[in-house]
Amino acid sequence: MTTTSQRVEDLTGKTALITGGSAGIGRASAILLARHGAQVAITGRNEERGRKVAREIEEAGGEAHFMVSDVRFADQCQRAVGETLERYGRIDILFNNAGVYYPNTVPDCSESEWDLTIDTSLKGAFLMSKYSLPSMIERGSGVIIHCSSGWGIQGGERAAAYCAAKGGLVVMTKAMAIDHGPRGIRVNCICPGDTDTPMLPDDAKQRGLSWESYLEGASDRPMGRIGSAEEIARAVLFLSTDASSFVTGTALVVDGGGIAG
Numbered sequence: 001m002t003t004t005s006q007r008v009e010d011l012t013g014k015t016a017l018i019t020g021g022s023a024g025i026g027r028a029s030a031i032l033l034a035r036h037g038a039q040v041a042i043t044g045r046n047e048e049r050g051r052k053v054a055r056e057i058e059e060a061g062g063e064a065h066f067m068v069s070d071v072r073f074a075d076q077c078q079r080a081v082g083e084t085l086e087r088y089g090r091i092d093i094l095f096n097n098a099g100v101y102y103p104n105t106v107p108d109c110s111e112s113e114w115d116l117t118i119d120t121s122l123k124g125a126f127l128m129s130k131y132s133l134p135s136m137i138e139r140g141s142g143v144i145i146h147c148s149s150g151w152g153i154q155g156g157e158r159a160a161a162y163c164a165a166k167g168g169l170v171v172m173t174k175a176m177a178i179d180h181g182p183r184g185i186r187v188n189c190i191c192p193g194d195t196d197t198p199m200l201p202d203d204a205k206q207r208g209l210s211w212e213s214y215l216e217g218a219s220d221r222p223m224g225r226i227g228s229a230e231e232i233a234r235a236v237l238f239l240s241t242d243a244s245s246f247v248t249g250t251a252l253v254v255d256g257g258g259i260a261g
Helices: 004-008 024-035 047-059 074-088 111-139 160-183 199-206 211-218 229-240
Strands: 015-018 039-044 063-068 093-096 142-147 185-192 251-254
Touching (some): 015 074, 039 047, 039 074, 111 142, 142 160, 185 229
Parallel strands (some): 015 093, 039 063
16 A cells, blocks of 8 residues: 555656765665656766666666766766756756865865865855756756755864855755745755765774774764764655655754754
8 A cells, every 4th residue: 555655755757866976875865766766867976886876776676877977067067967858858856965075174274175175065066056957947846955964054173164065055055945946946955964974984084083983972962873874865855755845945954963952
């Protein structure tokens, strides 16, 4: 028997375009949205990993296409959007997930690290939205989701560039929701807390911490643990479907209570 929940989460016939889809939250979201019926276009800089995710989806009976693309560059964003539209004829869901992280204060952050962080997370979301919106506006519907962070709402230690990029996404989400809501387009962002992705052990290494010490600090939250990529992906699924049909302009915190107080 099909439940109401199953029906509102049905993405059959929809196309999702996911940046940074070759690992972590992007990979988990691509697999989950495909499992719920979406055709999934994935972008990333690592071709081997990206094609592996696409094969994984296809072997499970889904439809996926991977494109090598760096969201910092307008021509590559435009090409990724164009290729998705050419292949699938529509973009219903855009998940701007690509991002990088360097654990530095302002004095310690190099200009190149600052530019890479801002350009990947914030400029990348702007460019992908810029080129995806016209087709959504023409159709009168669409969903855009940005991947921010709990540190996009509440600052964090040694993360100045990251906090700037993620905070910008939170307010850009609100501005876009105001601009495009009248055309049937919902714009939201998710704000994950520490999540078990390849970025986490890399952060521990850059901070000179053992994995055990790092996990102990990261787990200092009401739920007493870090999150999984699959748990964050379920929030992406919620915002992608009619289950969230009256939700726009929001920053959905998914962090086990990390910034609750």
